[in-house]
Amino acid sequence: MRRNSNPRVTPTAKVKCLKGKTPTTLAIAEIEKNREDRRKAMAQVKKEREQDILNNERNGTPGDVDFQRMIKQFREQDHQEFRHTSKGDTKITICVRKRPVNKREVRVKDYDCVTCWHPKVFIHDCKLKVDGITKYLDSNAFVFDHSFDENTTNATVYKYTAQPLIQFIFNEGGLATVFAYGQTGSGKTYTMEGIQSQAAEDLFVEIDKWQLQHGIVLELWMSFYEIYGGQCQDLLRQKRLTIREDGNGEVQIVDLDEVKIHSEAELLQTMQRGNALRTTHATEMNDQSSRSHSICQLNIREATTMKLHGKLSLIDLAGSERGADTKSHNRQRRMESAEINKSLLALKECFRALDSGGRGTHIPFRASKLTQVLKDSFVNAKARTVMIAAVSPCASSADHTINTLRYADRVKEKPVSNDGFIDPMQIKLKPLQNSSSPPSSPEKPPPPPLGNSLADLMSEAVTRNLTNLSVHDVENDDDGSSYSDGEHFDYASPTEVDHPDRKDSTSSQDDIKVVHHALRNQTQEGEDDHSLEELHEVVQTLYEEQENLLSSHMTAIQENAELLTEEGMLLSQVQGEMVVDYDIDVYASRLDAILAKKEATIKRLRAQLAQFRQRCAEEVVAGRVEQVPFY
Numbered sequence: 001m002r003r004n005s006n007p008r009v010t011p012t013a014k015v016k017c018l019k020g021k022t023p024t025t026l027a028i029a030e031i032e033k034n035r036e037d038r039r040k041a042m043a044q045v046k047k048e049r050e051q052d053i054l055n056n057e058r059n060g061t062p063g064d065v066d067f068q069r070m071i072k073q074f075r076e077q078d079h080q081e082f083r084h085t086s087k088g089d090t091k092i093t094i095c096v097r098k099r100p101v102n103k104r105e106v107r108v109k110d111y112d113c114v115t116c117w118h119p120k121v122f123i124h125d126c127k128l129k130v131d132g133i134t135k136y137l138d139s140n141a142f143v144f145d146h147s148f149d150e151n152t153t154n155a156t157v158y159k160y161t162a163q164p165l166i167q168f169i170f171n172e173g174g175l176a177t178v179f180a181y182g183q184t185g186s187g188k189t190y191t192m193e194g195i196q197s198q199a200a201e202d203l204f205v206e207i208d209k210w211q212l213q214h215g216i217v218l219e220l221w222m223s224f225y226e227i228y229g230g231q232c233q234d235l236l237r238q239k240r241l242t243i244r245e246d247g248n249g250e251v252q253i254v255d256l257d258e259v260k261i262h263s264e265a266e267l268l269q270t271m272q273r274g275n276a277l278r279t280t281h282a283t284e285m286n287d288q289s290s291r292s293h294s295i296c297q298l299n300i301r302e303a304t305t306m307k308l309h310g311k312l313s314l315i316d317l318a319g320s321e322r323g324a325d326t327k328s329h330n331r332q333r334r335m336e337s338a339e340i341n342k343s344l345l346a347l348k349e350c351f352r353a354l355d356s357g358g359r360g361t362h363i364p365f366r367a368s369k370l371t372q373v374l375k376d377s378f379v380n381a382k383a384r385t386v387m388i389a390a391v392s393p394c395a396s397s398a399d400h401t402i403n404t405l406r407y408a409d410r411v412k413e414k415p416v417s418n419d420g421f422i423d424p425m426q427i428k429l430k431p432l433q434n435s436s437s438p439p440s441s442p443e444k445p446p447p448p449p450l451g452n453s454l455a456d457l458m459s460e461a462v463t464r465n466l467t468n469l470s471v472h473d474v475e476n477d478d479d480g481s482s483y484s485d486g487e488h489f490d491y492a493s494p495t496e497v498d499h500p501d502r503k504d505s506t507s508s509q510d511d512i513k514v515v516h517h518a519l520r521n522q523t524q525e526g527e528d529d530h531s532l533e534e535l536h537e538v539v540q541t542l543y544e545e546q547e548n549l550l551s552s553h554m555t556a557i558q559e560n561a562e563l564l565t566e567e568g569m570l571l572s573q574v575q576g577e578m579v580v581d582y583d584i585d586v587y588a589s590r591l592d593a594i595l596a597k598k599e600a601t602i603k604r605l606r607a608q609l610a611q612f613r614q615r616c617a618e619e620v621v622a623g624r625v626e627q628v629p630f631y
């Protein structure tokens with residue numbers, strides 16, 4: 001036991017002594033005491049932080065502890081819970097699905113920054129203040145028809161997305177389309193394969209039911225194809241397909257195979273076969289990234305007449321990539337990315353035109369091959385669409401996730417209503433001092449402990465005037481309902497207004513211009529988007545010229561082979577073993593003609609090659625444009 005170093009000063013004597021001190025000395029003692037309390041509080045905060053780091057490591061979430069604590073605090077707040085309900089007869093339903101953090105992301109200490117509180121999705125942007133050490137969260141909120149968190153199963157996603165469409169195609173003879181959209185590696189294929197297998201079961205149940213109830217035999221016919229780099233490929237027969245628009249304005253995929261499917265097992269097997277044959281390449285985010293849009297069409301036909309009763313299209317879109325992620329790509333990958341972004345941009349504009357109320361609005365479906373083959377889904381009065389935006393949960397993808405959600409948000413002309421949902425976006429968490437650094441002012445109390453009440457936080461948000469809200473500030477619409485992302489744009493310019501039933505004479509170039517015009521309106525960054533338009537034009541031309549070059553090369557090889565055979569015959573007429581009499585003049589003039597033909601072929605091919613290489617150089621220049629603003 002430690003002894004008192006001064007036996008003459010007892011604790012009682014010390015108190016008596018303090019009592020005799022002047023106010024100044026007392027004030028100094030008070031400051032001393034406060035400082036000591038702060039030190040203790042800071043030590044406690046540091047200890048808790050270290051404990052949290054250990055816990056996070058143990059729980060497999062080793063990312064930035066401070067941001068993770070703020071996100072945890074955000075999620076612990078009271079919030080109103082909404083149940084998923086079927087969206088009835090909505091023309092377009094927009095959903096978001098977040099996938100779990102994967103092992104690779106854990107390895108690089110990435111962490112979960114997305115909160116799904118159906119029907120809202122929050123992206124917690126983890127930021128540092130200008131001092132470089134104070135961390136704070138900037139939470140962007142979006143509202144959709146459904147938001148599914150990382151624990152949601154494929155069965156639940158199916159129940160609220162594709163399953164209602166199955167009823168629609170049987171009962172109303174509708175054309176239903178489900179899209180999976182999102183960043184590469186965000187879970188589109190996982191979601192779409194889940195939907196495929198669930199739908200396989202329900203389709204055959206409904207076919208049997210229909211026969212029992214109506215005495216009509218229905219059959220399931222399937223086609224499965226992909227669009228890659230503006231080309232269409234049959235996935236069931238591994239064959240290049242051509243897309244044409246006939247005189248009636250109907251889009252035809254020439255030679256597309258449609259196979260009759262007899263059972264659920266056969267359907268699953270055929271779907272798997274098609275899925276396995278898709279074009280994939282490794283990307284930054286996914287070693288096995290699908291780089292094509294896959295379109296699985298399930299046609300329900302009347303057995304006796306082959307008349308189409310209804311159609312379900314399941315579309316797994318190619319993964320979008322950020323400009324930054326494509327910097328190290330070779331030309332083919334860059335073109336692939338530009339083409340993907342162009343078609344996604346066109347798709348969004350078609351949706352927006354569709355959702356903005358139909359009859360007077362021109363739908364720019366010719367702007368890409370993808371939208372061209374989906375024309376039916378846009379113009380048919382009996383069409384219904386579900387878009388599932390798949391998002392990665394990780395902080396490193398936060399900017400891309402925001403882009404995905406903006407894209408999904410803008411697909412609907414009028415975003416989904418908030419329905420009285422208490423908006424936790426209004427809550428701004430207090431910035432968190434990085435505890436490894438000293439408090440900003442020694443005389444100020446340490447930052448308040450985490451875990452303030454909702455009411456405190458809300459009142460603080462009001463007093464702070466929500467200065468941190470970004471473009472997704474909640475705004476009021478005319479009818480008083482709230483919605484995320486206050487931007488509103490008029491889509492149709494007077495020249496674009498058209499009747500969907502009327503024969504539409506716009507060309508694909510016109511529609512591409514419509515799409516870029518809409519993009520310029522949205523981003524108000526005219527110059528950049530001109531460059532984007534230029535890039536898309538260059539890439540389209542490059543793809544076309546590449547096709548032409550390859551086919552010319554093939555023709556040249558065939559011509560050469562024929563000429564080679566002719567040369568052989570010519571020689572044998574002069575040099576053959578049995579030849580005694582020959583006309584060398586005929587030989588010389590024939591050889592001359594053959595060589596002239598060869599020369600002409602080579603000259604033509606080289607001219608085409610030179611032009612193609614010139615285009616490649618143009619692509620390098622145009623490709624310097626940031627490819628992000630497709631959303």
Ligand SMILES: Nc1ncnc2c1ncn2[C@@H]1O[C@H](COP(=O)(O)OP(=O)(O)OP(=O)(O)O)[C@@H](O)[C@H]1O
Nearest residue numbers: 099100184185186187188189190286289290318319
């Ligand atoms: N909800 C989920 N639950 C569990 N694992 C998932 C989920 N979503 C995706 N994954 C896993 O994440 C990985 C990437 O998913 P997926 O291939 O579906 O992404 P993608 O968006 O189709 O990518 P890409 O566009 O590059 O093809 C896969 O290993 C998949 O199994």
